[in-house]
Amino acid sequence: MxxxxxxxxxxxxxxxxxxxxxxxxxxxxxxxxxxxxxxxxxxxxxxxxxxxxxxxxxxxxxxxxxxxxxxxxxLEFSRRKLGLWLAHLGLALLFVGEFGTALFQVESQMPLEIGQTKDYSEDDRRTELTATDASDPRFDVVTAIPDSRLKRGGEIDAPALPFTLSARRYHENAELGMRRPSDPPSEATAGIGPNLLVRPAPPSTSDDARDSAAILVEAKSRGGRGLGTFWLSSALGAPQGFSLDGRTWRLALRPRRYRLPFSLTLEEFRHDVYPGTDIPKNFSSRVRLRDPGRGEDRAALISMNNPLRYGGKAFYQASFGQNDRLSVLQVVRNPGWLLPYAACALIAAGILLHFGLKLRASLGARP
Amino acid sequence: MTPAWALGLLAVLAACRQDEIATHREPKEVPPASAEAATRPAGPRWRVPRGWKELPGTGMRAATLLPPPAAGKAEVSVIALPGDVGGELANVNRWRGQLGLPPLAEPELAGARSRAGAARVYDFTGPGAAPQRLIAGVVEERGTIWFFKLAGEAGAAAAARPAFREMLRGLRLDAR
The missing domain is CATH 1.10.287 (Helix Hairpins)
Structure with missing residues (x-):
């Protein structure tokens, strides 16, 4: 009771x-x-x-x-209150849509220079450590370890690699400088690390700035032989590495890549201005979409507020640079992107129905 | 199932998204048709002086530029580092130390500096019978500092200096 x-x-x-x-x-x-x-x-x-x-x-x-x-x-469940039920259902759907967006939406970017083709987008708020077998002249075999695993630290055993990696320290943001004789000895033993001074830095607060993550990682062969301890950073240009059993391995820390089953090639970027002024009128990218799996090979125009939607992703015109030779597309994967539209339609339909019923009842009640 | 359980399940599913170690083939990076150096990290773009040769980046270097053969050896290294990398005075004094010159005090820094376009330029020559010379152009872009350093034997560095300064003047900063 x-x-x-x-x-x-x-x-x-x-x-x-x-x-x-x-x-x-x-x-x-x-x-x-x-x-x-x-x-x-x-x-x-x-x-x-x-x-x-x-x-x-x-x-x-x-x-x-x-x-x-x-x-x-x-709320009583009756035909009279059907409009209110629909409107409330729409409102609930709006909440569910926001939860779906917060939990499942993934935003990344695809910078493309004119003529460049990419089948991946990059998330510059996240990183991945890549171990690349560059021995084959035709292609690279890349094992990518996401930052969520790197931050946990400890030994990382990727079955595809003939060696193990130990993540000893991970900085979300770091300042890199050249080591001076007065600085304490470096923990790195290979690559460029022994010459570097790596200091943790607070996260960037500007929307334009990006953090430069850094990781201290130790590589060991399966037999336990040390292959070197490296400082890797997304701010370092060329990767570092070692040779093992006749194969060349490169290690790098780079923005997290999300692979796509199709590719985009930037064919043209337009930055139109109003005649006689420098005021931007329109930015647009003409891309070629190739998806061998679906037999797609077509051109698409992406402009402001006119994204390309394909393969569960939306490609928006986000930015540009390099004297209009670089176009930056914002890539958004949001499985629930239709929910807010459906929710608003339900709310509108519910309100119209409710007031329609009220109006009819009111008109019918007149003498 | 209560909403709380449903939300918990959604959170777990969201946490697992695309976060596994994966191995795949990637094509070797193909330079885009338009860019003279796609292997460089994003940042300022430069025009390689006529007769010079550009080598791809290695280690910390984004690129190495070789002037035409002259009396002696000199080369340009291009390095990008985030943050203030210890401050400009510390960098200048590190270069001066490499050349065997005494350090400068903060008030002397401005007097040692000239400009070439967006770049702040320092030009130092070491002592001795076979002096070394270092001409460094420093450019800051979106929180990253780019160092363009022409270093080598004084005679070779002097021969390469005009083209190097012209290259610094023509640096194109990213418009993003």
């Missing part, structure tokens, strides 16, 4: 209007904090530490539960 009372009180609390108002107030605080924190933290970190933080998720989850409880406990 007591249990039943507890559940009843909990259900009552979860469906209360006070909870709705409290959640909405908290969301307003989070949004305000997010806006203010963009100056010291930059947009991405401000969003991640406020509205997309565990607290933001909790408030959103409670608000969603509140909406559903209120709907099922308070």
């Amino acid at each position: 007591r249990d039943k009372n507890v559940w009843r009180r909990l259900a009552h609390a979860l469906s209360s209007l006070e909870l709705t108002l409290a959640c909405l107030a908290l969301l307003m605080v989070l949004v305000t904090a997010c806006t203010l924190l963009q100056v010291p933290l930059g947009t991405h970190r401000a969003v991640q530490s406020t509205v997309r933080s565990p607290l933001g998720g909790l408030v959103g989850g409670v608000l969603l539960a509140n909406l559903l409880f209120a709907q099922f406990r308070r």
